[in-house]
Amino acid sequence: MLKVENLQKNFGNIMAVDGISFEVRKGEVFGLLGPNGAGKSTTISVLSTLLPPSDGVVLFEGKNIFEEPKAIQSKLGVVPQDIALYPTLSGYENLSFWGNLYGLTGRELKKRIEEVCEIIGLSERIKDRVDKYSGGMKRRLNIGAALLHMPELLIMDEPTVGIDPQSRNHILDTVLELNRQGMTIIYTSHYMEEVEYLCSRICIMDQGKIIAAGSKDELVEMISGKTEIALLLESMDQEIVKTVGSIKGIDSMVHQENQILIRCENADMILADIIASITASGNHLRSVDVKKPNLEAVFLHLTGKALRD
């Protein structure tokens, strides 16, 4: 449906997007994951014809979107990262304005507004002024405004930033429901849980580049077997570091204060040995935590830094 080839966008010296390529297939939820400043929003601005690219091609259903912007515009819904609404107008007036811009009028518009209110769960407060809404309600209306014309492709740029867990869950479920009804979705976030939960395929971006891409399982596979064990001890001494370090099967180990972090292929195999050697040394274990690999770990593995500070 959407094909991005070698896309580049620079602002002066800043390479915001540095030659990325990916493809979004019809009917999927495509995730774009990356830390602040990775270039996600810039990519989206280019995809939604707001910014011209510095280089590269974007094809929507085979048509170059910079040569034929109309081809994508009418089929595209964009939920911007920033709330793009008129605060002094009511939710209803906002929706009806954005509906108008997509050519909806009269009874059809009214019907669509009702449906959209249902989807975003705002039916009761829709006649209130937007500046009287809570943050979560504004976010939901921000999404609603992109749904009126029933876009085939919906691009959502961090739609859950800065809102309460309840609104967030509502939004995530909305995304899944829209997808179930056949909408293709590009979902941007720096919350890996969200992307893990929603997306069938994921691109991980950092500093303008795609550093990994694939299904969630494929990505996890990249660091497959790499399990992390976190041990919290009663006290720490050189002796114990040495003993634990000598156990076979440990790939790497770091320690800090009372904590030891271990990386290994298979936790089940060595966990017993570790516990035994600690007990033998007369020390006490306060807790043991075995972390399965996730996207956070993938990101850490690939870049050596956490997804969020």
Place this chain on the structure above:
Amino acid sequence: MKIRSIIRKDLKTLLSDKKALIIILLMPIILMVILGFALKGIFIESWEGSKVNIAIVKQYVAESDLKGFNDALQNSLLAQGMGADTASELSDASDEVDPENILFNEFLGSTEVSDIIVYRIESEKNAKELLNRGEISAIVVLPEKYLYNMKINLLTPFRNEVEIKVLTNPDATMDGQIVNAIMQAYSDSMSSAIIGKNVLIEAAMANNMGNDSFKGMEAVMTGIMAALEAVRVEVDDVALEGRKPIMSSDYYAAAMLAMFILFAAGQGGRMLLEEKESFTWQRMMVAGTSKLGILAGKFLVIFIIALLQILIMTIFSQLVLKVEWGDFSSIAGIGIAAAFAVAGLGTVLAAVTYRMGNFKIANIFETGIIQIMALLGGSFVPIDILPNAFQKLSVLSLNGIALKAYQKTMMGYGLEAVVGYIAVLAGIGAAFTLLAVIILMRKEGTDHVKHYQAARIKA
């Protein structure tokens, strides 16, 4: 379609903004009332105290005109078969009918006219110097053979054209208009007297009363006197009309209207950047709205707001302050043209503000430029009492042009007298609009800085 929704949305936004409503509607109405009453005293004095000074230039030579007339009378009347005694009678009457006396004493010397106009007789050269120095407001030029032709007109069946010219000082438009109107009334009445007299003579001739009619020169004299009475009556009207704008309530109604529509431009000047900062601009672009479409929407919004202001202020001042605005089609024309000019100005502000990425220009416009324009355009005090240099600058103010036009309609002039102003306002509007389009469509340079800042703040 899209433009219509943009307009509807912007109007809703603006009309729900109480602060904006206070500035664009409530303030001017309050000021109209306050200034109209408070400045009444100063205002009327400043007008009544100063009479209009004019110079009269005689391009004719009295003696040769008189001699010429007497010769012509003898020759032509005799040639037409008028009895010698009638001719001499007419010649006697001729001494009584003195056009100079009629103009200088009967007309300009009458109490009605001399209340308004003070005249002096000057050579052409001196008069022009006085006019340039602003010491007089107008020159009335009596053409060559004025005396001769007037005598022919008043005393014989013939009709010779006489053209009295009025040169006015463009800095003293009010005064110039008064002089023009008064001289117009004079010549209108003179020609109706002349036509009346000719009808009298022709009727007499047709009834075969022939020469006898000339015996009753008294009848002719009575006609002339009646005509002069008529002139006086008309001068009364003219004087009233000409002095109507000195009513402070009228003046300030127009002045506040012309000034406060500028705030519609100020409001509109913020609109594009506001859209961009609230990211609705981007959303509109994503929906496939063109920049030009958005700009056109803003233009029309400002236009409509200004029109609404004009409508409400006109109606309010007419009903409550008893302001008489004048001829409907003229004030409609001025209103539409002024709103158009304001819309153009507002769109330029909007485009510049958008480009600069901050509201400085719009703020400077509202807190400084409008005040300067108001002063130069005569919205605070009538420019006629300001120094000359200021008066010259008044052409720079959009409100000044509108105000001048409204003064004309208030004085009772028709559409012809204000089409010039309407055209200027429309031209300003068109030029500004074009400029706005050029500014907005110029290739993007610094356009993304805002987004960059927003991204940084969040990070």
